[in-house]
Amino acid sequence: MIDLLVVGGGPAGLATAIGAARAGLEAVVAEPRPSPVDKACGEGLMPSAVRALEQLGVSVPGRPIHGIRYLDATTGRGAEAEFRTGPGLGVRRTALHAALARRADDLGVRVLPVPVREFRQGAFSVRAAGLTCRHLVAADGLHSPTRRALGLHQPADPAAPPRYGLRRHYAVAPWSELVEVHWSARAEAYVTPLAPDLVGVAVLTSDRAPFEEQLSRFPVLAARLAGAPARTPVRGAGPLHQQVRARVRGRVLLVGDAAGYLDALTGEGLSVALASAEALVRCVAAGRPQEYERAWRRASRSYRWLTGALLWTRQQPLLADRIVPAAACLPGVFRAGVNLLA
Template sequence: MSGTADGVRDADVVVVGAGPVGLAAAVHARAAGLEVLLVDRRAGTLDKACGEGLLPGALRAVQALGVDPPGHPLSGISYRAPGRHADHRFAAGPGRGVRRTALHAALGERAAAVGAPLVHGRVVALRQDAGGVEVEVVPGVGAAGSDEGRVPLTLRAGWVLGCDGLHSTVRRLAGLDAGTRPGAGRAARHRYGLRRHFAVAPWSDLVEVHWSRYAEAYVTPVSAGVVGVALLGPRAVSGAGFDALLHAQFPELSARLAAAPGTGRLLGAGPLRRRSRRRSAGRVRLVGDASGYVDALTGEGVRVGLAQADAAVRHLADADAYERSWRAVTRDYRALTTGLLAWASSPVRGAIVPTAARAPWLYGAVVERLAR
């Protein structure tokens, strides 16, 4: 399979990145009657360091794609600090804690079923002209090591959707990367995440967000016998051992998990902050984390990414319309996450949980906004 310079296309749309957002974009494109190729350097079921909670709006969006991944019901969110907590249960029904591997497998099966084949390889170049985009791919699973001996594959498409995450190659090749720094002299705001699972029965049907002096721990039940714990915080989080950080910053949670064996791999991510100059460049569109990311504080990544995937396909031929739609579907996420992050990075960080406990109406309104 190869593209040519005479206008013949291998697909209407090449989707780079076969994570949940890329798979959703492929499903939407096929529903619109477009021929699709997915490109990803990874093979098999993909995992990611994330909180794994699908809030009610995200769960509805996943189900609307024709999949219903297994998991554990989530009834609400609990903000917790020693001696204080604020709980709110979702008004419109539960969300679901879903292992990222289960979500990816379900969406992957759906994309394959609707006719979106996957090409394994690493994107190394993009070239655009008036008639389309050429994507140069070094074939093979992995992308580690030398490319020597691998003959590049050129795919020609009408459009390219960059759904390849925080460290997006498409964003860089399209000249849309605006870096990671929120502003000069503020590199201390760079944040990172670690996640692992514990073989223990969930003790709550709420997502617990534990706040310490400088980090947060997200506890998400993902099955009847497993909970996931994600630690978020400044650069020190990525350098500290998971158990040491958990014990130092969250002693009560550490004690609860002391007898629970860890299961699966420890995964990390970061820096979380990513910016793009725009979401479009010619026939290239950025979608999901590749288009820009503030932080994981509010747990909205999947919902926002799926909404962007839908918008990108609906406005494929109109960059300005996609830009407007992107701003609309990310507005609440950007505003709420930026505001909470600023509060969490300030000297009054310790007031977050007490304020939520004293003003349950305000806390509930914020949670319901996230849950939509």
């Protein structure tokens, strides 16, 4: 019998399958989309994510990132903090996915081009897509159908405006070895160096508007990109905030974005996904899958606390425009926060 049937072959699903194979478990991935799969994301890996990939034996091409810089969208003034534990990595989502897929293939992980639309749990197994497994792992993304089928999805707070992410690449030489976060009145723009002639620009906002209109709200960044050709079309994702009642229901476990998502403000999504994948495999391999809920909470604690605090501040009219000045006035606090996430 298969130990883990992983529904979804994105980074979280493939990392879970790779970790399972390294632990001596048989994992099969169900992913109907051809590899590599692209997605709207900031494409910056924090140092903790780089270390997690190294531990999985995954080699990823990319451009080193040495820290984070917060900037006022209009004046260009702000604060920066370098990572103390080694560099992060700017890497195209497709390159990351391809590297994970190669590593999974090297370890003999089967990836089946089949969707999982239904599943049936028993006392000792789960049946899905014509396969029987000991545990089903839902790694099927932000709007996980598996999570909804289990009744684990919680409606979002109607008082909080939903936030969305938009991403586009520009053919221009990176002007910094840091990830820049430009703060405007109602949105943030993340600039990630990806290659000698490529940067990624991701905008987080609650406003519905075309990408060019969104970009115009960041005058300093728009001036930097003036004349630079767009290398890719705009991709979008959202709403970002996904509340989840629990990460374990019977013999089904949730990982990655399917396990719940707060916001992309701190850029920790992949770090949390890789850490929770490692925790999931450890709990299953030890025969204690019920302990995964607690392990997930430990793995995501700093992300939930810091992202929640920053998002709350962002949504307060009297505090939102003070985030960048506060980072500049309290550089030690800013460095400590960045390195806690790193």
